[in-house]
Amino acid sequence: MTFTNLPDGTKIYWAPVPKRSKPSVLLIVGELLVTIGILLGLFAVYEVFIHDEVVASAQTNLAKEFGHESKQQFIYPSKAKHLGDIFAKMYVPRFGSEWTRLVAQGTRWHPVLNEIGVGHYNNSAMPGEVGNFAVAGHRGGFGGAFKNIHRLVAGDRVYVETNDHWYVYKYLQTKIVDPSDVSVIKPVPPELVGAHAGASYMTMTSCTPIFVNTQRIVVWLELEKTIPVADGAPKELEVVN
Amino acid sequence: MYLWLWRVLPGKRLVKLLQVVLLSALALAGLYFFVFPWLDSLLYSEPGQGL
Numbered sequence: 001m002t003f004t005n006l007p008d009g010t011k012i013y014w015a016p017v018p019k020r021s022k023p024s025v026l027l028i029v030g031e032l033l034v035t036i037g038i039l040l041g042l043f044a045v046y047e048v049f050i051h052d053e054v055v056a057s058a059q060t061n062l063a064k065e066f067g068h069e070s071k072q073q074f075i076y077p078s079k080a081k082h083l084g085d086i087f088a089k090m091y092v093p094r095f096g097s098e099w100t101r102l103v104a105q106g107t108r109w110h111p112v113l114n115e116i117g118v119g120h121y122n123n124s125a126m127p128g129e130v131g132n133f134a135v136a137g138h139r140g141g142f143g144g145a146f147k148n149i150h151r152l153v154a155g156d157r158v159y160v161e162t163n164d165h166w167y168v169y170k171y172l173q174t175k176i177v178d179p180s181d182v183s184v185i186k187p188v189p190p191e192l193v194g195a196h197a198g199a200s201y202m203t204m205t206s207c208t209p210i211f212v213n214t215q216r217i218v219v220w221l222e223l224e225k226t227i228p229v230a231d232g233a234p235k236e237l238e239v240v241n
Numbered sequence: 242m243y244l245w246l247w248r249v250l251p252g253k254r255l256v257k258l259l260q261v262v263l264l265s266a267l268a269l270a271g272l273y274f275f276v277f278p279w280l281d282s283l284l285y286s287e288p289g290q291g292l
Binding site for chain 2: 023027028031032035039042043046047050051109110114142
């Protein structure tokens with residue numbers, strides 16, 4: 001213990017300053033793990049709530065730029081052979097009155113599902129054709145085009161706009177299948193009750209459960225009517241919008 | 242790291258707290274405006290298939 005002698009002979013003793021212990025390895029590792037956990041949590045929040053909404057908004061705005069009356073016209077479905085060729089626009093009132101997405105050739109993330117929104121399975125039928133017009137969209141993340149696909153019920157309609165026609169499809173059935181079950185997009189889907197050759201079906205596919213993605217949710221619809229664009233948009237759609 | 246930061250920040254407890262809030266806001270802004278968008282583009286840059 002240190003002390004100081006004063007002139008009068010008294011001694012002042014100084015209490016020792018406690019040494020600050022060095023942080024242990026365990027503390028450093030613990031803090032690093034906590035930091036990584038916080039960063040991962042923040043990234044998840046960003047992906048689910050922020051990035052998703054930003055992309056959804058961008059996809060909706062992109063869709064609004066296209067149309068048979070707009071500057072940006074669709075490619076004719078018969079000529080949409082390349083990945084990313086935009087040939088139609090979809091409206092699903094059940095997903096919200098503002099919901100609209102472009103439909104492009106192919107189901108790859110880039111540039112179709114992540115940027116445009118809805119992708120058309122190559123080699124499946126085109127809108128209005130006999131067979132199965134099959135499309136895919138993200139369930140969660142990147143705008144989640146088909147986030148509410150599970151909400152489609154009997155009586156719902158899906159509207160598809162091309163350069164020449166409006167195609168109105170009515171809801172038939174929903175099914176959860178394994179990702180390997182590719183028969184759902186066959187021209188006559190075997191699991192669709194009452195499916196028969198010669199009909200014009202539409203299949204919407206997405207992942208389920210949302211953000212888990214271990215299975216696929218499939219919605220089948222059937223062509224109800226075809227309207228030339230010259231006759232204007234379907235009346236039901238005008239009411240919704 | 243966090244304890245060290247708390248020790249080196251000048252001022253009394255309330256002033257330190259204010260500095261921590263400001264630093265956190267700065268870090269969050271950096272993460273959300275620069276780091277996460279970059280990380281996102283990096284993670285999903287390859288053509289993928291799936292939903």
